[in-house]
Amino acid sequence: MIKNIRRPIGFLLALVFLSSVWPAQAADDSPIPIVEDFHTVLLATMKDAEALGVDGRFAKLEPVVSSTFHLPAMIQVASGSHWKKADEKAQDQLIAAFSRLSVATYAAQFDGYSGQSFETLGDKPGPQKTTLVKTRIVNPGDDHVAITYVMKKAKGVWRIVDVLVDTGISELARKRSGYRRVLKAGGIPALVDTLTQKADDLLSP
Secondary structure (H helix, E strand, O other): OEOOOOOOOOOHHHHHHHHHHOOOOOOOOOOHHHHHHHHHHHHHHHHOHHHHHHHHHHHHHHHHHHHHEOHHHHHHHHHOHHHHHOOHHHHHHHHHHHHHHHHHHHHHHEOOOOOOEEEEEEEEEOHHHOEEEEEEEEOOOOOOEEEEEEEEEEOOEEEEEEEEEOOOEEHHHHHHHHHHHHHHHHHHHHHHHHHHHHHHHHHOO
């Protein structure tokens, strides 16, 4: 079973912010293998989901999520101007909380297997010097789910910086919008607490 995979929002704003995190780099190779390696681990985790339990799924997914996604850059974008106002300790705490929640979300959502597979459809240039890797989850007897990974190079390595579900549904833009109220009320400490609690809830038996 795959839970809560569709959410509506645009993504161009997030990509504009991401373009300021890294200088533009020409793509001289394809990021497709990075995505396919991630899908391989994700599918194996789904197939063994019941035996692993949520904690086991978290442990199996944590290394690949951390190495495939550029989580520090993503939370920098999602926290907006509050990031620059925070000291290094607060930034590190926010990265840690966001990273834990990101892994916990995959561990909770991909909690079973009923014949699904991942299909890679190709890649193409995207906005703001990104590369878009188009894939889909093939669900037997059900609607397929389109997933596009927004890729950027960081220090010469392809990393995922956003995920677009269906037609232009940006997870990063959704997060930025959702975090705004928390940051306005309590700044980075409040957001750390909120992300920590969300991860705790997802990982609870």
